[in-house]
Amino acid sequence: MNDRIIFEDVSKFYGEILGVNRVNLSIPPGITSLVGPNGSGKTTLMNLMTGLVKPSRGRIEVLGYPTDDPENLFKFVGYSTQFDAFPKGLTGFQFIYSYLCLSGMPLQDAERTAWQAIERVTMVDAASRKVAAYSKGMRQRIRLAQALAHNPKVLVLDEPLNGLDPLARSEMIALFRASAAQGCYVIISSHILHEVDVISDQVILLSNGYVVAEGQIQTVRSEIQEHPTQILVRCDRPRELAAKLFESEYTIEASIHNDGRGLLLKTRDADRFYLAMNQLALNGIQIESIAPADDDVLSVYEYLIGNEEVVR
């Protein structure tokens, strides 16, 4: 069995409208975030991954299984969609329980498993109420419970933090992390870049149906040559440090930090720049910290995609 989620030259067209085009991916375990503006193809990619839509071209395999085999695929895949509609008349418990019964689980096991899933998203008190009466955040959580109910190896979550309050967000993020730590594949799409930055092991950046970058965020950042690397240096004498750094050929821009106790530098050769910094530190300037300032998702997103609909 293949241990990756594979997209091979996958394209999806809705009539003449492009969903995604020529996507080649190999997604490893851990938390992978799909990042991109509206219409960039995030949901299409997730729907393709789960067989809800079929590729116009190319091949998709999830841990070795084709996506047109739901009977086997959804034994180890859970998908929390963005579709905010539920089968009519069901309570939160019945929603999960019915899903597990559809899986062919014996009724008693289904009941027990449904309650466990509901507990994981802290919805026990509301489980006997009709889903139609739920708030947006509760509907989001019950969808998450459905996706999690059968302890899937692959968890596909389309905007899973939408509508959740801060406490619920942190609970859910902890849940995703725990799943990833157990070796699960957690695929998340999100607009909220600072959260993506915090939780992701790797990112896939999408724009207009194309994958513009993929991999660990630092790796992606290092491959962006046209934007100099930004480094924030915390020190006691920033002006003196700036003057000294300009003597080297690696610094191309420097600005004093707003609080006067740091320096924001731009360099095209980060490795040599760090070596130079070591020398300066030895020459008596008290350096408190040196940290990259633009190897986060937000910066990478801005460099590669622009400022479209980003929630910082």
Place this chain on the structure above:
Amino acid sequence: MTRLWWTQVKGVIRLELRKTFFAKRGLWIYAVAALPVLLFIAYAVAMSHEQHRTATIARDSERRLTYQDLLAIKPGMTKQEVTAILGKPPLDFHWTARRATGPGSSEEISREDLQYSDGQNDLYLNLTNGKVEGINIHEGFNLGEDAVMFAGVFQFFFLRLAIFFGCLGIFMNLFRGEVLDRSLHFYFLAPIRREVLMAGKFLAGLLATCTIFVTSEVLQTAAFLWHFNPQARDLYLYHNHGLEHAAVYVGVTFLACIGYGAFFLVAGMLFRNPIIPAAAILIWEGINPFLPALLKQFSVIYYLKSLCPVEIPVSPGTPGLFALLISNADPVSPPVAVLGILVVALLALFVSSIQVRRMEINYTTE
């Protein structure tokens, strides 16, 4: 594997039945199924009222009459001869009128209407100047006529309209309704073969339509028999194939649900607008008598008509086109008819199983 599939089918049925039986948009199906029941209840009430009136006339008669007594009256008999046979009439209306005898001339005549009854059948006599001119026997209970009337309602309303549109309402919504409600992904995200899902939904629809329409059929039979007196009921049920006919009607109802259900299931997957397939299938079923023998076999009504136990006679004055619709010129034997419906249904389900595998979740285009 088969055991798993059956468990999954039961899961689908449980979910679907709740929606099918209690969906607001399906309430009209109950109304359509109830219409023939109401019709037969109204008929039974009217017949009971008529029987009560007839019984009152019979009771008020001077003597107890038989049907043969009523038949003994012939035109030209005098009132004295009539009363000699039937006794003093319980209802007697007489008046005078003028009758034209030639251009500008007329004569005064004495008219009289008499009514007798044997308790079930009425005899109406028109007398002019004391002699019988018109005789009209109104049979209060005619098993043959009643059975033909029941068959007419069954074939032309219940089968062709009520079950047809009921199946349209239920089976077309099994997938189409989910797409409109944007909830089909719930099923597509479960580890269940699409064909098993389709089978579960079809069985749920079949269970719902059979429950609704078989119940309606049983209630229609009960309402139809309501106005029969116990002797007539026994005569109809046990000596006139009534019980056998009732069972056949239930069977035909069941087969109609299978046939139309399979047709509308596939139509619900292929078409967005239910009016188009409904009209197409209705026309196809309607023109069945005019189709070549080969094409006739791809119709549900062709087989159902062959299974109906009572043939509706074509009256001499019936227009040709309508007569062709009523008659079953080319019937098939019951086993062939049952097999034919099942084969047609299986063909439709096979197409559905291909279609369901191709279905995608793309609500935005709906």
